[in-house]
Amino acid sequence: MALDSASQNQRRSDAPEVVVARLPQYVRILTRLLQEGAEVVSSQQLGEKLQVTPAQIRKDLSYFGRFGKQGRGYSVIHLLERLKLILGLNSFxxxxxxxxxxxxxxxxxxxxxxxxxxxxxxxxxxxxxxxxx
Incomplete structure (x- = not known):
């Protein structure tokens, strides 16, 4: 489900600061996974790398829209691009x-x-x- 920019901004403002503060960590992990050739990552794998539960990963991401499909994980490139957009890292x-x-x-x-x-x-x-x- 694509979110328009107004929806993204609204969801971001509703997200707790601790969640927003974790997003750059997600970006770093996803960037590394992309460089290693990973195409899909599960909330379990992300949770292990960030030392949080898979449920916390899913909850964090839910503040910003829908990502991935249940049982299939997240597209590394898609999730990385969306998080960069949310954080404003798609700008120069x-x-x-x-x-x-x-x-x-x-x-x-x-x-x-x-x-x-x-x-x-x-x-x-x-x-x-x-x-x-």
Whole structure:
């Protein structure tokens, strides 16, 4: 069952904060499963990886619509895409780093932000020696 964006937003606002806070964990697990070639995952498998019960997985997901079919599990790619949409991870975000010291340089060199839609487009620092690097 497809939900329109108004229904998705309404359901998200009704979900407890603890449930919304678990969604990024689901995204990480599903991304890993997809990279490993998994096509379908059960609530039992997700629960084991997240250390919650299969019933909790099903309850969490029910706040955001219907996913999967009983006895067949969830399509990894479909569930991943839907959760990214719910979390707003289907968008691209241009970001700037303010402060290019050790931490700022580490952030600039970290490739893990791009797959999640974060594009570093500028870096600023008050030290004139690092300007233009």
């Amino acid at each position: 975000w241009n970001v700037a780093v303010v402060g290019v010291g050790r931490l700022g340089r580490a952030i600039l060199s970290y490739p893990g932000f791009t797959p999640d839609g974060f594009h570093i487009v500028a870096a600023f620092d008050s030290n004139p020696d690092v300007v233009g690097e």
